[in-house]
Amino acid sequence: MTFDAAILLLLLLVVVGLLIHQHYRQRLLEKLFHSSQQQTETLISNKIAGLFHQFEAYLSLRDRLDLKQGLPYTPYWSAGPDFLKVITEHCLQHRPNTVVECSSGLTTLMLARCCQLNQQGHVYSLENGEQYAEASREHLQRYQLTTEATVIHAPLETKSANGKPFQWYAIDQLPKGSIDMLVIDGPPGFLQKHSRYPALPLLFDRLADHCTIFMDDADRDDEREIVELWLSEYPELTHEFIKTERGCSVLTLNRS
Numbered sequence: 519m520t521f522d523a524a525i526l527l528l529l530l531l532v533v534v535g536l537l538i539h540q541h542y543r544q545r546l547l548e549k550l551f552h553s554s555q556q557q558t559e560t561l562i563s564n565k566i567a568g569l570f571h572q573f574e575a576y577l578s579l580r581d582r583l584d585l586k587q588g589l590p591y592t593p594y595w596s597a598g599p600d601f602l603k604v605i606t607e608h609c610l611q612h613r614p615n616t617v618v619e620c621s622s623g624l625t626t627l628m629l630a631r632c633c634q635l636n637q638q639g640h641v642y643s644l645e646n647g648e649q650y651a652e653a654s655r656e657h658l659q660r661y662q663l664t665t666e667a668t669v670i671h672a673p674l675e676t677k678s679a680n681g682k683p684f685q686w687y688a689i690d691q692l693p694k695g696s697i698d699m700l701v702i703d704g705p706p707g708f709l710q711k712h713s714r715y716p717a718l719p720l721l722f723d724r725l726a727d728h729c730t731i732f733m734d735d736a737d738r739d740d741e742r743e744i745v746e747l748w749l750s751e752y753p754e755l756t757h758e759f760i761k762t763e764r765g766c767s768v769l770t771l772n773r774s
């Protein structure tokens with residue numbers, strides 16, 4: 519082969535190589551772009567469906583509880599309307615005498631309104647943040663629900679639960695007596711691992727024989743682990759997971 523022919527062959531190989539490279543690169547880009555576009559579309563339509571579902575739950579709550587002033591909903595911090603719907607349906611149907619909740623806010627207002635409609639029952643809300651306790655009391659006043667709920671300022675203190683230290687609510691102001699319904703939506707998860715775990719070890723002796731326990735944000739790994747721990751430690755409990763936006767764990771105690 520002459521020198522010229524060798525150069526020609528080399529050039530040909532480089533051109534063919536470049537064409538092949540360009541072809542696959544183009545196909546790869548098309549594939550990537552197409553799938554990310556599809557993913558974005560799925561994400562947006564799921565988000566819209568979720569918002570629509572929450573809006574439906576919000577309207578149904580407002581109508582069911584006849585709350586003409588609307589709901590003072592704080593995105594991110596308030597429990598979602600679908601969780602609120604689950605706990606209010608339970609409260610209206612089972613008419614608990616004593617409701618205790620860990621963390622105050624919209625949940626306090628909704629449950630107090632249920633007690634008012636039931637003409638029985640009282641909500642005791644443990645709240646670690648003084649300003650949030652005050653805000654919840656103001657809401658109760660505005661909605662004329664002060665007879666049905668008490669917000670207890672319960673600073674977090676070091677408690678031992680199952681031999682481990684946790685930051686959890688001071689409960690010395692919580693009246694003695696059995697709890698028919700327990701709603702767990704605090705303390706916040708960023709504080710410590712298994713932040714909501716102490717609720718059962720520390721309140722178990724006060725729970726009524728047929729108490730129902732609701733925990734929000736149950737779709738998170740931390741909360742799933744907490745439920746596993748509770749189920750292994752308290753065989754009297756049964757568990758149902760409701761697929762709300764953030765997940766709702768319902769634990770039923772049956773002591774008899």
Ligand SMILES: C[S@@+](CC[C@H](N)C(=O)[O-])C[C@H]1O[C@@H](n2cnc3c(N)ncnc32)[C@H](O)[C@@H]1O
Nearest residue numbers: 595596597621622623624625646647650703704
């Ligand atoms: C997840 S929130 C839930 C409150 C309540 N269960 C509800 O549904 O409205 C838990 C805690 O976050 C705190 N919190 C409430 N609103 C907040 C806000 N806007 N910013 C920071 N913390 C807030 C309060 O101490 C509250 O007890």
